[in-house]
Amino acid sequence: EVQLVESGGVVIQPGGSLRLSCAASGFTFEHYGMHWVRQAPGKSLEWVSLITWDSGSTYYADSVKGRFTISRDNSKNSLYLQMNSLRPEDTALYYCAKDIGRKGDYLDLWGRGTLVTVSS
Amino acid sequence: QSVLTQPPSASGTPGQRVTISCSGSNSNIGTDYVYWYQQLPGTAPKLLIYRNNQRPSGVPDRFSGSKSGTSASLAISGLRSEDEADYYCATWDDRLSGPCWVFGGGTKLTVL
Numbered sequence A: 001e002v003q004l005v006e007s008g009g010v011v012i013q014p015g016g017s018l019r020l021s022c023a024a025s026g027f028t029f030e031h032y033g034m035h036w037v038r039q040a041p042g043k044s045l046e047w048v049s050l051i052t053w054d055s056g057s058t059y060y061a062d063s064v065k066g067r068f069t070i071s072r073d074n075s076k077n078s079l080y081l082q083m084n085s086l087r088p089e090d091t092a093l094y095y096c097a098k099d100i101g102r103k104g105d106y107l108d109l110w111g112r113g114t115l116v117t118v119s120s
Numbered sequence B: 001q002s003v004l005t006q007p008p009s010a011s012g013t014p015g016q017r018v019t020i021s022c023s024g025s026n027s028n029i030g031t032d033y034v035y036w037y038q039q040l041p042g043t044a045p046k047l048l049i050y051r052n053n054q055r056p057s058g059v060p061d062r063f064s065g066s067k068s069g070t071s072a073s074l075a076i077s078g079l080r081s082e083d084e085a086d087y088y089c090a091t092w093d094d095r096l097s098g099p100c101w102v103f104g105g106g107t108k109l110t111v112l
Helices: none
Strands: A004-005 A018-025 A034-039 A045-050 A056-060 A067-072 A077-083 A090-097 A107-110 A114-118 B007-013 B019-024 B033-040 B046-049 B061-067 B071-076 B083-094 B100-101 B107-111
Touching: A004 A090, A004 B046, A018 A114, A034 A067, A034 A077, A034 A107, A034 B019, A045 A067, A045 A090, A045 B071, A056 A067, A077 B100, A107 A114, A107 B046, A114 B107, B007 B019, B019 B083, B046 B061, B071 B083
Parallel strands: B007 B107
Antiparallel strands: A004 A018, A018 A077, A034 A045, A034 A090, A045 A056, A067 A077, A090 A107, A090 A114, B019 B071, B033 B046, B033 B083, B061 B071, B083 B100, B083 B107
């Protein structure tokens, strides 16, 4: 079964750092680009970041550029999101999503998400 | 404020046909495919339509997509109670800082 399972979400104070993980199974992880997408409570979806299949290129939303870093370990079938200088507006459910292609085509599979709450 | 504009709500009765619009610009819908996602209450989004009008395996043909210029639409015919969900359009936006995937603000569909 093709599956994406996110972890690492917690309640954290503003200014703190956090690393989210996404474990992939059921498909050849190293063949596909991967995304992070977030959804604040009761709000729309917001794309966060994309990493290509070989980590050769990364892209970020303006709202997180310079604070978040996406990475992957193809040997571990895992995707990561390092989040620094967290703000209350970063509070959201963070989804890991698979791309249909290697370098960014469209998102075809989503995990269930992990909740990050930034609050003092 | 989302880059792609959708009506916040839509509704219909069982069996009806409803459409949801998505308006963008030349830097996004005008130059790329449009995708639609369905998010049932309390669940992750699911791909509903890809490349303007293609349905993934398992998506009923009651769902259809179209695109014209800088706008797109999702149509649902033979509306069913299980179609009650949030629907999001999405595409790539071509920015100077690099490509950016963008979503619409979402449309909450109520089946009356």
